[in-house]
Amino acid sequence: MPREAAISTVESYQMDTRSRSTLGRGLDEEGESDGGTLVWESAPLTEPVSSDKDQTRNLRLKLGISFFLFGLINNVLYVIILSAALDLVPPSTPKGIIAFCNIFPALIAKVGWPYVLKGQIRYARRLVGCCLLSVLGMVVVALFDSLFMRLLGISLASFSSGLGELTFLQLSTTYPSGVAGHGIGYFASGTGAAGLVGALIWWEVRGLGVRTGVGLSAVMPFIIPITYFFLLPRRGVFTGTAEVASSPALYVPLPDSDVTTEEEEEDRVAVPGEAIIVALSLDDKWRLVKPLLVNYMLPLFCVYTFEYTINQGIAPTLLYPVPDPSSYPLLSKIIHSIRDYYPLWQLVYQTTVFLSRSSISLGISALPRRLLPLPSIIQFFILCILGLESARGIFGDLEGRSVSFVFALISLEGICGGMAYVNVYHQINQERSDPGADPERAKQEREFKIGSVGFADSLGILCASIVAVPTEVELCKAQVRRGKTLCQGL
The missing domain is CATH 1.20.1250 (Growth Hormone; Chain: A;)
Incomplete structure (x- = not known):
């Protein structure tokens, strides 16, 4: 190699090394390194990170609203049924039977389902099933006047509520630890709000009678799948740039392998010898x-x-x-x-x-x-x-x-x-x-x-x-x- 070319190559390598070292020191001084795997991107140094922070804030807001609605809608039917107990059964019937049918099926769902289930949870299918079961239960309560049918409808709605609460709590664990607690907090807040909202709803619609009042409340469970499919952020978005919005734009942590979206899991084609079913x-x-x-x-x-x-x-x-x-x-x-x-x-x-x-x-x-x-x-x-x-x-x-x-x-x-x-x-x-x-x-x-x-x-x-x-x-x-x-x- 000619002497001039060798000198040029050495100088180029030294400049590149100094540039990378400076960037590394800047990252250390900012304290943003999370110890994970890093990839190099070609984004300019002057790229602002405020847009990433806004994106993170919006994602967390959507996550919080989604879990609040999950808790609210899942529990509000339970409160409406308890509030309507005096109107649902004849005066001679003990009102405690309403409370029993409103809690025992939910208990069965919470006790049995985690032990019966094997393998991955298909959240979309389960939430759609809970929605339809709740609607069916409330429709049965609204359409039939016999005590047996109304207790059956209450039991169906109760089972759906218990399974739904179980599902939403499990769903929160699929998010990274930084936002999982955020979802739990808002879900708990929604369940607390259900007590006030449910009592208020029945106070307003009770004048319409059981058939109309309970029938109108049967529409509310549809909010759950709508929220899940159109508002709730997918799990994978919190493992990309949104989770490191405050980091320099040159570095982005690679997503963890266990945080794949449900759609990715369902669409994955099994290759013989590639994966082992875990249960x-x-x-x-x-x-x-x-x-x-x-x-x-x-x-x-x-x-x-x-x-x-x-x-x-x-x-x-x-x-x-x-x-x-x-x-x-x-x-x-x-x-x-x-x-x-x-x-x-x-x-x-x-x-x-x-x-x-x-x-x-x-x-x-x-x-x-x-x-x-x-x-x-x-x-x-x-x-x-x-x-x-x-x-x-x-x-x-x-x-x-x-x-x-x-x-x-x-x-x-x-x-x-x-x-x-x-x-x-x-x-x-x-x-x-x-x-x-x-x-x-x-x-x-x-x-x-x-x-x-x-x-x-x-x-x-x-x-x-x-x-x-x-x-x-x-x-x-x-x-x-x-x-x-x-x-x-x-």
Whole structure:
């Protein structure tokens, strides 16, 4: 090689090395390297990253709205049916049968489905199935007047709601950890909002009658597939430039191999010898469940058992004389008869549940794992104190203090219940498998773990519905023995 050509080649190599070194130092100084595999792109150094930040913000907003709608629509039919219980069954039929048919099929779905399912979850097919099942259930309730058919329709809608909640929680685990908790927070917020929205919807449409009112609500489940197909961002978009919007535009992390879209999974052509079908066995699932029993399931079961025992067994007996406008001007505008107290307690409860379930989506830090039992412990003391107030009357004849005291405890009850729900699922969602594990197997383990916990809250509600009936009867008897007969007038 001629001497001049050799010198030119060396100088060119040195300039190229200095340029790459400068870029590397700039990346280190910015602190943006994530340790992943990097690819070189030919984007200019002066390319702004604000558009990437805006894209990330828009994607997270769409994700949050989608999961909020999932939680809202999935649970709102449950609330509408409970709100319409008095209108759905004859006066001689115990209203508890509505609560039973509204929760037991959901419990069956949450207990059985994670263990029956094998292999990959086809989210699109399952959500469309849940939508059609909910619509069918509400249509049956609306079209038939017989008690059996209405209970059948309620059971169908309940099973769909339980399977839907399980599915949305599992769907959140398929997103990268940076946005998965974001989805869980908004889903929990939507489930909390369902209590208020469902009660409001039935209040507005009940005048139209059961057939028209319930029939109109049967349209709402169609929002779920529409949201899934047209609003929810695909999982793969969060592994591209959107996740590293603040990084220099020259570097983009390669997407993880386990974050493929459902469409890619379904369209993939199997090549003999290329892939092995992955499915968790019952032994694998039991191994995954055992650590969850005490850490997650027990706190969730306890808090829901105490919470719904209060709502169904104690709250109906927290009755006081109609307030005098001269002594209680504000309360007298809300309470016009003793029958208004129970709806008031439910309104307070649903409002605080919504606020507490929205805590993570509002930016409040999640509870650490060691504090997850705290809401259930507080809930137990609330149960005992409200039971004592109902049976004995802590403040005697001072109704104003009693109402304020109950108002505060019911608010705390809703906060504890909502905090337990959103934090338990948030903590499970953030658990990740070993980095060296098979990607598909790790994905199925995440989906199974969060899905297997769902039965704990439904089982707590079912147990509370059984305990609540004798609790209400005994508390009413205790009030009568001390001369307070308001519960007998309902």
